Amino acid sequence: MRAQSRKKPGKTDPAETDSAHMDFEGAKAEITGIAHKSGALVWGVVAADAFEAAPEGRRPSDLLPRAESVLVVGGAQPRAGDWQSPNYQHMEVTTTSDRIHGLALRLARVVEDHYGYYAVCVPAGVDHGQQPFMSIAMAAELAGCGSKSLAGPVLHPEYGFMYFGAIVTTMPLPADGPLEIPACPAPECVEMYSSEGLTPCTRVCPIASGGCLSGRIEDGRIVERQYDVARCTTRVQNYWVPGFQKVLGETLRERDPEKQKMILYSSMFSRTLWSMTYANVSQGQCAECMRVCPLGRAHRTKQ
């Protein structure tokens, strides 16, 4: 039985929901069908109790008591042309991550109004400890939407880099599993590593020379990885809250009003304020490790 499959969102009385007779496979197909039609490239479900590796306080049931499942959707990548622009600032102000969050919000509404279960969209921002409420990346990996990469982001074997959204729900949807073969490292990267000890991402942003990344590959798999979070922040959030705090500190220390004016009206501070004004959720202001990633390259290659 496909419970209430013809009812539109907002029409369901939760009391009508009969979980004993609900066709959860059918419901999953219907929800993911909506996700697909709405622009998601990939989707998957992971059981809420599969997050053993997540720290206490950052598991699905910490966001929603009695959570049963986490539904993950992915897509909204930058366009192929975005990756080709010689102006790195272009992608700083054309972030598309909010689109996938909007889609996740829509699916949460479908789960609640159509099926009568609680659904919480995992916030894309951070909590007061500057950490994610729940790792959407971990959810995406456990749901088989991709695998974590040497560079960091979860990458899909065919599409490569994309944005993810996650919905925690009390609805017991059938779970998918992680990928059997991780997407990263790509065969080209394994070959490059075997002769040079580097991959495209660790070459463009090497931790040993002022960058963020390093790693070791053995038998085609990542076995070691280093990532400098704070340095990456200076690049990814270059003109955003961290940059604002740095410039503000310099301004407060400066006693000379003329010099203070130079700082406040500087290109960096002005650009930072513009960036904070544009942003509704978050902005990724560095994509150089992803720009050189071979995964998804076919989809980023046009005439």
Next chain:
Amino acid sequence: MGFYFVDPKTYKKYKDRVLELSHAVQINFQEHLPAGNRQPALSDKQIAQRLGIEEHVVREIRCVAERDKYPIDEFEAAIHFKDKACRDYAAKGMSSVMSKYVKRAKKE
């Protein structure tokens, strides 16, 4: 009405240890790494238990230390890094980082 912040002496005393335990530089952090290699970071609560201080003190020290780690010059350097990497890619494509393999693919 005031707001809570950590006094600088406490910050200086614990910041390096907090950064180390919270993995400001993540070393073998990811879940999929071989179990023997994996070193997940400690949560603020676990760090607090390890260092014998309160969890909210750890949280404040970590937040400040993460921002404090690199000076403003690093934000300026980031602009030059991105500009160069982006222009190199626009000019040479994947051969900006893996020329050997792009040349080989062209021959094949």
